[in-house]
Amino acid sequence: MTLAGDALLLAGKDLRIEGRSRAALAATMTLGAAALVMVGLAAGPDLAQLRSLAPALTAIAVLFASLVMADRLDAIDRENQALDGLWLCLADRRAVYIGKVVALTALLSALTLALWAVALVLLDVAGGPALAGLAPLVVVASASAASATALVAALVGSGEQRALLLPVLLLPMLVPTMLASVNGSRALIESDLPSAVGWVAVLAAESALFVGLGLLAYETVAAPE
Amino acid sequence: MTDAAFVIAAYGIVLGSLAGYAIVLSRRSSASRLAERAIRRQVRKP
Amino acid sequence: MSRIGSPGAVVMTAIVGAIVAVALFVVPADRLQGDAQRIMYVHVPMAWLAYLAFFVTLIGSIGYLIRRDLRFDRLAAASAELGLLFTAVTIVTGAIWGKVTWGIWWDWDPRLTTTAVMLVAYAGYNLLRGSIVERSRRARLAAVLGIVGFANVPIVHFSVLWWRGLHQAPTVVRPGGSSIAPVLGLVLLASVVAFTIAYVWLLRRRMALESIRDATRSHLESVS
Numbered sequence: 001m002t003l004a005g006d007a008l009l010l011a012g013k014d015l016r017i018e019g020r021s022r023a024a025l026a027a028t029m030t031l032g033a034a035a036l037v038m039v040g041l042a043a044g045p046d047l048a049q050l051r052s053l054a055p056a057l058t059a060i061a062v063l064f065a066s067l068v069m070a071d072r073l074d075a076i077d078r079e080n081q082a083l084d085g086l087w088l089c090l091a092d093r094r095a096v097y098i099g100k101v102v103a104l105t106a107l108l109s110a111l112t113l114a115l116w117a118v119a120l121v122l123l124d125v126a127g128g129p130a131l132a133g134l135a136p137l138v139v140v141a142s143a144s145a146a147s148a149t150a151l152v153a154a155l156v157g158s159g160e161q162r163a164l165l166l167p168v169l170l171l172p173m174l175v176p177t178m179l180a181s182v183n184g185s186r187a188l189i190e191s192d193l194p195s196a197v198g199w200v201a202v203l204a205a206e207s208a209l210f211v212g213l214g215l216l217a218y219e220t221v222a223a224p225e
Numbered sequence: 226m227t228d229a230a231f232v233i234a235a236y237g238i239v240l241g242s243l244a245g246y247a248i249v250l251s252r253r254s255s256a257s258r259l260a261e262r263a264i265r266r267q268v269r270k271p
Numbered sequence: 272m273s274r275i276g277s278p279g280a281v282v283m284t285a286i287v288g289a290i291v292a293v294a295l296f297v298v299p300a301d302r303l304q305g306d307a308q309r310i311m312y313v314h315v316p317m318a319w320l321a322y323l324a325f326f327v328t329l330i331g332s333i334g335y336l337i338r339r340d341l342r343f344d345r346l347a348a349a350s351a352e353l354g355l356l357f358t359a360v361t362i363v364t365g366a367i368w369g370k371v372t373w374g375i376w377w378d379w380d381p382r383l384t385t386t387a388v389m390l391v392a393y394a395g396y397n398l399l400r401g402s403i404v405e406r407s408r409r410a411r412l413a414a415v416l417g418i419v420g421f422a423n424v425p426i427v428h429f430s431v432l433w434w435r436g437l438h439q440a441p442t443v444v445r446p447g448g449s450s451i452a453p454v455l456g457l458v459l460l461a462s463v464v465a466f467t468i469a470y471v472w473l474l475r476r477r478m479a480l481e482s483i484r485d486a487t488r489s490h491l492e493s494v495s
Binding site: 155156157159160161164165168169171172173175213217220221 | 336388389391392394395398399402403411412415416419423
Binding site for chain 3: 231240242247253257261264265268
């Protein structure tokens with residue numbers, strides 16, 4: 001089988017597991033919505049201020065929920081040392097990485113779009129038809145975040161300090177993605193399509209960079225002991 | 226605080242950090258050296 | 272091996288002490304900023320040393336992945352720890368200088384923000400190292416992170432050119448050549464050299480500590 005074929009099979013496996021249990025998506029959406037309510041409460045009742053902060057507040061909620069999502073997706077392979085089995089049967093082990101990126105992109109996109117729907121209501125965001133552009137923006141941003149997350153999740157492994165290490169290592173790497181998606185979503189709310197397209201291009205470049213990095217480094221960091 | 230006080234504070238932080246790190250390093254090195262010698266002696270015992 | 276009271280340590284302390292004395296008491300104060308500008312003679316070397324230390328970590332990381340020789344990993348580890356110290360000191364001295372010059376301890380300026388991100392990134396590197404017991408696995412994973420993390424350094428340096436903010440644009444290492452006054456520039460250069468000597472001294476001692484720990488570990492492994 002080819003790298004792409006194996007990767008799609010593995011992504012399909014993860015998405016099927018998630019589809020049957022719905023554990024990660026339900027929990028992370030609840031967490032994300034709760035985080036959105038909390039940051040909204042903390043930022044104060046001034047609706048005009050919340051409206052202007054909507055892209056940033058939503059990004060924070062997504063970030064927290066993503067950490068849980070990433071951990072959950074990785075846990076599937078850590079259970080019963082499933083990764084060891086995968087490692088032995090694959091011709092090109094980078095398929096594990098690509099598979100994770102694809103699955104995580106799909107799940108993060110669903111999570112983020114759902115949270116945006118909540119944010120549009122809670123934070124009273126008014127926008128024009130340009131808001132439809134949120135869908136492609138979210139998918140590309142999710143791809144960027146997913147490619148960094150899959151690599152870092154493999155790096156931190158399954159040790160005791162995983163819960164601390166994952167956010168500490170991942171958050172600095174997600175800063176460019178977060179900034180680009182906040183600016184891009186703000187541009188869409190303001191119906192500034194040229195800027196929004198520019199930010200989508202930035203996110204696409206970031207995705208390419210992280211995927212390249214992941215392809216180079218994944219086997220080195222993820223090899224089972 | 227006067228400008229001079231800020232300057233002294235900045236220099237103090239720099240020199241203090243470097244000196245503090247050197248002292249801590251020295252202590253850790255001494256302790257590690259002692260441990261290494263003790264273990265080496267134990268390992269070599271028939 | 273050099274110790275706290277060794278000749279090497281005494282010479283190093285004398286060099287740093289001499290530069291500090293010159294910077295505080297000999298060099299004239301800046302016309303615009305006054306005495307506050309003297310903070311430059313410690314803030315800039317600390318920032319430079321942070322870059323250098325993380326560059327050395329990069330070299331050590333690449334070296335380890337290619338040669339699988341633990342000496343490279345010891346170099347990377349020692350330098351990353353020092354780099355973290357220098358970054359933290361850069362931020363603190365920068366905050367002090369900022370308070371005097373701009374009236375605020377912190378600003379969400381690109382240079383400051385990217386430096387803070389770099390601090391978190393390398394704090395993560397050190398945390399990762401501390402969390403992995405198995406020696407070769409620690410070296411391998413840290414090496415990958417040491418290479419990836421170095422992306423922070425050019426981002427921090429060029430942030431003042433790429434985005435507008437409060438922090439001063441580079442006056443020495445910049446397109447078009449240096450713009451600093453010659454006397455101040457000379458003292459700054461001497462300060463950078465003096466603190467770099469201190470870095471090398473600390474680096475060697477830190478590597479020696481890592482070497483002792485590895486020796487202890489291999490004694491223990493030889494009996495298990």
